[in-house]
Amino acid sequence: AQRVTQPEKLLSVFKxxxxxxxxNYSYSGSPELFWYVQYSRQRLQLLLRxxxxxxxxxxxxxLNKGETSFHLKKxxxxxxxxxxxxxxxxxxxxxxxxxxxxxxxxxx
Amino acid sequence: DxxxxxxxxxxxxxxxxxxxxxxxxxxNHDAMYWYRQDPGQGLRLIYYSQIVNDFQxxxxxxxxSVSREKKESFPLTVTSAQKNPTAFYLCASSIAAxxxxxxxxxxxxxxxx
Numbered sequence: 001a002q003r004v005t006q007p008e009k010l011l012s013v014f015k016x017x018x019x020x021x022x023x024n025y026s027y028s029g030s031p032e033l034f035w036y037v038q039y040s041r042q043r044l045q046l047l048l049r050x051x052x053x054x055x056x057x058x059x060x061x062x063l064n065k066g067e068t069s070f071h072l073k074k075x076x077x078x079x080x081x082x083x084x085x086x087x088x089x090x091x092x093x094x095x096x097x098x099x100x101x102x103x104x105x106x107x108x
Numbered sequence: 109d110x111x112x113x114x115x116x117x118x119x120x121x122x123x124x125x126x127x128x129x130x131x132x133x134x135x136n137h138d139a140m141y142w143y144r145q146d147p148g149q150g151l152r153l154i155y156y157s158q159i160v161n162d163f164q165x166x167x168x169x170x171x172x173s174v175s176r177e178k179k180e181s182f183p184l185t186v187t188s189a190q191k192n193p194t195a196f197y198l199c200a201s202s203i204a205a206x207x208x209x210x211x212x213x214x215x216x217x218x219x220x221x
Contacts, residue, residue, distance in 0.1 A: 009148060032208050044151075044198065044212040086150060090208035094139075094158060095166070100150040 002027050004089050004099035012105045013077045021072040021102045023061075023087030032090040033070040035061055036098070039083045047072075047085070057081070077106045111135055112213035114199050119218045121193075129184045129216045131199035140182035141200040141210065144168060151198065157182055158205035186218060193220045 003026040013019045025031055035047040048056045050063040050070060061072045070087060087099040112133045121127045133140065139158050143151040153166030157176040171190025176182050182201075186193045196217050200210040 004150075006150075034208050043214055044200075046209050049208060088208070090206070094206040095153060095156065096208055096210060097153075098143075098151040100148055 002089065002091050002097055004087050004097050006085075006087055006099040006102045008102045009100070010103050010105070012107060014107045015079055016076050019074045019077040019081070019104065019106075021085050021087075021104065023070045023072065023099060025068050025070065025087070025089050027068075027089055027091065029092050031063070031065070031068075031070075033061075033063055034088040034090070034096070035059070035070075035072050036086040036088055037083050038086070039080075044086070077104075079106050079108055082106045112199060112201055112211055114197075114213035114216050116216060117214065119216055121218070121220050123220055124188045125220075126185055126187050127193075127218065127220075129186070129197055129199075129218070131182045131184065131213060132180055133182075133201045133211075133213075134180065135201055135203075135211060136179070137201035137203050137211070138179070139202045139205040139207065140176065141202075142166075142172070142174065142182070142184045143198040143200065145196045145198055145215070154184065154197075156205075186220075193218060 005024045033050045037047040038044040059074045086101045089097045115130045141156040142154040155174040157163040173185045198215045199213040202210045
């Protein structure tokens with residue numbers, strides 16, 4: 001079955017602390033994974049994708065096929081990082097499956 | 109702030125009434141999607157359309173209907189058959205079917221009493 005799991009519904013970290021939002025997926029094919037972010041009163045938007053191997057707003061994510069994970073990391077959390085984060089998996093059926101989301105709260 | 113627009117932002121309806129949510133895009137995207145966003149459940153796909161005059165059911169299509177008569181427009185009708193229609197509805201588009209990057213509208217919050 002194709003599925004995306006994000007084990008933490010809520011994650012609180014202090015400003016300046018490292019942050020890791022976990023994402024695991026289940027997919028038999030070659031996965032294409034994304035992280036989307038929704039800031040308060042803003043639209044859901046793409047944060048980064050594993051194919052481009054980029055760092056956006058200090059966030060990185062590495063695809064680990066052995067562990068079927070795509071965790072999102074940032075070495076030093078900022079208050080403006082507080083948001084809802086969704087991990088997403090593109091399937092071969094032209095659909096994108098979203099995880100349940102993790103709400104990140106950065107404490108000043 | 110073009111891109112994708114959804115109207116209205118808030119919508120209230122009485123139980124038993126059908127209601128149509130609007131979604132328009134000016135990105136010239138082929139594919140469009142409707143999601144339902146509920147707390148703790150993420151985004152669940154209702155319907156999607158890969159091209160004009162074509163659409164497919166998503167994971168939770170029961171009680172919903174769509175049309176795609178124009179490339180720019182993908183309205184969603186929530187029918188009285190939808191058992192739990194109160195939710196936040198998101199419309200999205202992508203340049204083509206299968207493109208992982210989707211562009212989202214601001215959403216419509218529907219409340220049915």
